[in-house]
Amino acid sequence: MRSVVLLSGGLDSTTAAAMARADGREIFALTVSYGQRHGGEVEAARRVAAWLGVARHVEVATDLRAIGGSALTAEIAVPKGGVAPGIPVTYVPARNTLFLAYALALAEVSCADEIVIGVNALDYSGYPDCRPEFIAAFEALARVATKAGVEGRAVRIHAPLLKMTKAEIIRVGLRLGVDYSMTHSCYDPVVTADVVMIPGKGGLPGAIKQIACGRCDACRLRRKGFNEAGACDPIHYAAP
Amino acid sequence: MRSVVLLSGGLDSTTAAAMARADGREIFALTVSYGQRHGGEVEAARRVAAWLGVARHVEVATDLRAIGGSALTAEIAVPKGGVAPGIPVTYVPARNTLFLAYALALAEVSCADEIVIGVNALDYSGYPDCRPEFIAAFEALARVATKAGVEGRAVRIHAPLLKMTKAEIIRVGLRLGVDYSMTHSCYDPVVTADVVMIPGKGGLPGAIKQIACGRCDACRLRRKGFNEAGACDPIHYAAP
Numbered sequence: 001m002r003s004v005v006l007l008s009g010g011l012d013s014t015t016a017a018a019m020a021r022a023d024g025r026e027i028f029a030l031t032v033s034y035g036q037r038h039g040g041e042v043e044a045a046r047r048v049a050a051w052l053g054v055a056r057h058v059e060v061a062t063d064l065r066a067i068g069g070s071a072l073t074a075e076i077a078v079p080k081g082g083v084a085p086g087i088p089v090t091y092v093p094a095r096n097t098l099f100l101a102y103a104l105a106l107a108e109v110s111c112a113d114e115i116v117i118g119v120n121a122l123d124y125s126g127y128p129d130c131r132p133e134f135i136a137a138f139e140a141l142a143r144v145a146t147k148a149g150v151e152g153r154a155v156r157i158h159a160p161l162l163k164m165t166k167a168e169i170i171r172v173g174l175r176l177g178v179d180y181s182m183t184h185s186c187y188d189p190v191v192t193a194d195v196v197m198i199p200g201k202g203g204l205p206g207a208i209k210q211i212a213c214g215r216c217d218a219c220r221l222r223r224k225g226f227n228e229a230g231a232c233d234p235i236h237y238a239a240p
Numbered sequence: 241m242r243s244v245v246l247l248s249g250g251l252d253s254t255t256a257a258a259m260a261r262a263d264g265r266e267i268f269a270l271t272v273s274y275g276q277r278h279g280g281e282v283e284a285a286r287r288v289a290a291w292l293g294v295a296r297h298v299e300v301a302t303d304l305r306a307i308g309g310s311a312l313t314a315e316i317a318v319p320k321g322g323v324a325p326g327i328p329v330t331y332v333p334a335r336n337t338l339f340l341a342y343a344l345a346l347a348e349v350s351c352a353d354e355i356v357i358g359v360n361a362l363d364y365s366g367y368p369d370c371r372p373e374f375i376a377a378f379e380a381l382a383r384v385a386t387k388a389g390v391e392g393r394a395v396r397i398h399a400p401l402l403k404m405t406k407a408e409i410i411r412v413g414l415r416l417g418v419d420y421s422m423t424h425s426c427y428d429p430v431v432t433a434d435v436v437m438i439p440g441k442g443g444l445p446g447a448i449k450q451i452a453c454g455r456c457d458a459c460r461l462r463r464k465g466f467n468e469a470g471a472c473d474p475i476h477y478a479a480p
Binding site for chain 2: 102
């Protein structure tokens with residue numbers, strides 16, 4: 001059986017994809033680049049898709065900067081002070097509705113009976129479209145939105161991480177052999193360059209790299225998760 | 241009060257937008273170009289937005305050709321034999337779900353309380369995402385999908401044409417002063433060029449134009465509508 005897996009290249013979607021593979025599902029990975037601040041996500045998604053050995057990796061581009069309204073798609077600063085109550089400015093309006101709409105299209109075209117989305121409603125940023133009632137409402141929509149739905153071939157919206165803590169997610173991923181150095185979580189990575197030492201000339205800038213900031217909500221939730229899981233996070237952070 | 245109006249540049253969305261304007265709504269028009277075969281739609285949407293005098297016209301680009309599965313987004317021929325029963329190959333999987341997802345994002349960012357979509361379930365092509373149950377399911381989704389929904393500011397999905405015949409739609413539009421020569425309906429326009437006569441040199445090709453084919457479902461439904469409304473369709477057709 002075939003699953004369309006929304007793969008952002010982050011820790012959650014990578015783990016959800018690894019779980020689908022462990023369940024014996026054939027995977028069509030779908031990555032939506034939407035003009036987000038943290039462009040490193042798409043490269044991470046490609047690394048993960050290659051590692052998973054997916055049957056197909058579809059990349060769709062759009063540009064939510066035309067709509068804006070979020071720290072990830074507009075000139076709004078990413079908060080670095082710690083996870084606060086309420087819905088933060090990194091919330092991208094209707095993003096998961098949009099992602100699931102693309103996934104629904106791909107599921108219909110590829111006769112998949114399941115869409116996997118790595119949303120999580122425990123160690124999360126308070127986004128409304130990561131909650132169980134959102135997933136249930138989209139599944140109800142899918143039943144009436146498509147030709148497949150009308151013909152009785154319903155698509156299940158499967159959110160395997162929904163009620164797991166970040167530590168539980170990481171433990172499951174490690175058990176499935178996920179190498180988390182492939183993944184990218186940071187909302188606002190620090191762009192830096194390797195320094196190449198040339199004898200007699202000193203240091204010259206080498207390859208450009210993106211390093212996780214260590215202070216945004218995504219970094220904080222990830223670090224806390226590894227800490228609670230008693231595991232080492234293999235990526236590097238700009239802030240200690 | 242502000243409405244986000246999905247404006248494709250076709251007859252239906254133009255009429256729905258004119259109705260919203262007549263209701264005294266401020267209009268934020270939203271046009272999604274998705275790699276469709278009939279690219280003339282976007283230019284039509286710009287003409288209509290200018291004529292309406294919308295407060296803002298947002299254009300978002302994506303490319304559903306990466307997903308395919310429709311005569312409008314893949315190398316599948318557009319049927320020309322007449323409107324047949326069932327869901328035709330011009331159906332674009334999950335297109336209206338995607339359009340409404342973008343509209344939901346814009347509505348949230350711009351504090352609009354209504355999304356207007358010109359779907360029609362009578363003189364239509366049998367698309368599943370043009371039916372009342374689809375509109376109701378998306379409205380239920382919107383209540384749980386966004387920050388605005390969580391905070392109790394629900395967005396209404398208004399489909400004023402849902403139960404109107406094409407002739408009724410055209411009559412309403414004409415009464416509101418819509419000039420339908422601005423609009424584009426054809427799924428598979430014929431690309432042609434003006435001929436410029438140069439004295440002593442004969443005819444040379446001039447400006448490129450797109451002319452409605454006259455035979456696809458969209459052309460047939462439009463022509464039937466004008467016919468039943470007892471009105472003249474101001475656009476030209478390649479086929480008589």
